[in-house]
Amino acid sequence: MRLFVGDDWAEDHHDVELMDATGKRLAKARLPEGVAGMARLHAMIAEHLSADAEHPEDEQAAGQVLIGIETDRGPWVQALVAAGYRVFAVNPLQASEYRRRHAVSGAKSDSGDAHVLADMVRTDSHQLRTVAGDSDQAQAVRVVTRAHKTLIWERTRQTQRLRHALRDYFPAALTAFDDLDAPEALELLAKAADPAAAAKLTIGQISAALKRAGRRGDLAARAAPIQAALRTEHLGQPAAVTAAYTASVRALIAILTTLNQQVAALQQEVEAHFGQHPAAEIILSQPGLGPILGARVLAEFGDDPKRYANAKARKNYAGTSPITRASGKKKVVAARFVHNDRLIDALMAQASNAINASPGARTYYDKQRARDVDYNAALRQVANRLVGILHGCLKNGTPYSEVTAWPHHAQEPAA
Structure with a gap:
């Protein structure tokens, strides 16, 4: 049996709802923040897990519990992850759009939001991002x-x-x-x-x-x-x-x-702290990254090796990859305006440095400018390429190589 939990959090309490695979509400409650609230949540989950799950805290049973919550950090989230539950960090914009699928009146309540989050992880968990299991060093x-x-x-x-x-x-x-x-x-x-x-x-x-x-x-x-x-x-x-x-x-x-x-x-x-992280050497080998910018990039990307399935997923999270909107004969490519501000700030600073430190990055940037792409857009495209390069280096455990990173652009003269 799978359980789906929606957790609408506030500073001092959590509104939670438990739902089964058919969408039936099993229980709901308002829990206090802290150890007492977490104990009550564990008890609610244990009560509704299948009878053969004698120990709901066991990894196999806990893995059948999917929890949606609109944050990815804090002691409460860490406790949920530590318990073995599958925790999904739901973007508030996603929850807002999902709410409109069920009601157009604009009505909103904490218990209603908990219901929406539970239903989201029941029907769309494959589209949601799990909370990363970053190391203590990365945190x-x-x-x-x-x-x-x-x-x-x-x-x-x-x-x-x-x-x-x-x-x-x-x-x-x-x-x-x-x-x-x-x-x-x-x-x-x-x-x-x-x-x-x-x-x-x-x-x-x-x-x-x-x-x-x-x-x-x-x-x-x-x-x-x-x-x-x-x-x-x-x-x-x-x-x-x-x-x-x-x-x-x-x-x-x-x-x-x-x-x-x-x-x-x-x-x-x-x-x-950054110097003690195992990935510091690879990150510092990237063009345009020093200890401070490198630390910011590591901090915002995290170091969970399973978080990004491929380079595209990392680029999408970074907000450097463009969004394409196509309908009929109309097609628009635009920048992502919903993103991690701290991460995009660090990546754009890296790109600005890299076009002066890397011949390949410079050539790629000059090509974009020659196509009448404005400065910020060209820099964002450089940042997007650099994110992909970083992903490959981290995945393979190898430092940056100018020739490998820019096999065509590194040797070509600037436009």
């Missing part, structure tokens, strides 16, 4: 790389807030510093966040900040244009408004300084 890499990238994104947001504030009351600072999140810029702005104080900064003070930031060369020569820019006349704000902006800018600078420190600390963690 550790995922945790630190995602935290690292999140802090980088947050630093960008805070830098933009700082830029907008300076533009409103101290535009000269934007001329003085190209990178507002650079250590010397943050130090000098923290010391003199208002225009009057900044105008009093000496060459010696600016040079000392440049030195502490690790800058090299003639520091006095580099300090002179910064001082000149800070002393340039500009349209300002009334004294009270300037004081208010100064206080807010100092707060932003404190946040950015902390973010810089934590980004640097997490970068070391990313490199350490």
Whole structure:
């Protein structure tokens, strides 16, 4: 007997429904998050498994339980996988479209969503993606790389807030510093966040900040244009408004300084965890991938060898392969807009690096551009090819080879 379970999860509870092969509801309940809820779910499943499954936690019996849930991570999902159940990570968009097959009214409830998920794994499990059995090492890499990238994104947001504030009351600072999140810029702005104080900064003070930031060369020569820019006349704000902006800018600078420190600390963690993974050598052999980008690619793809049946499946998950929509005489090829943002970000960065590091990638890119394909689309096609190459290298356990990867393009001159 097979059991089909729909699990509509929330932060503190799970609405679950058990269904048999005919679509009949066997049980439903709202379970609390945590150990108590998981124990109750095991009990519900054990009650409805076939009589000869004396030990429902056994691998053979547990494998007859198919569970649909709209997430692929977290302690609850890990517990389901550890119990031996077949767990399917259902994209919320898929569940939404499936719901419309049964009701067009737009009605929605947690128990109703659990029913939809159970029915999806009953009828369409062959079309759904099972939760990957990634190694502990890969999961550790995922945790630190995602935290690292999140802090980088947050630093960008805070830098933009700082830029907008300076533009409103101290535009000269934007001329003085190209990178507002650079250590010397943050130090000098923290010391003199208002225009009057900044105008009093000496060459010696600016040079000392440049030195502490690790800058090299003639520091006095580099300090002179910064001082000149800070002393340039500009349209300002009334004294009270300037004081208010100064206080807010100092707060932003404190946040950015902390973010810089934590980004640097997490970068070391990313490199350490990634360096311990068995696939690190193969991933680092790929053109355009260093320790940080390589770690992100590993983290988002995972390392379950059974997750991607072939290179096409990996490309589809990456979101680099195009979508073809054909009806009658009309045919449209478009980019995938539903994708893993972190993964596509890393793969596009790899492609951008690879066209300068790999002759084959460069030739392939130039051919796309010669066909009037725009920059982003051409880069996406390079990324798509690189994903296929990575898949082959990981499957065969071999490092990247320029000649093998680009048998035709590597020797051809750029268009």
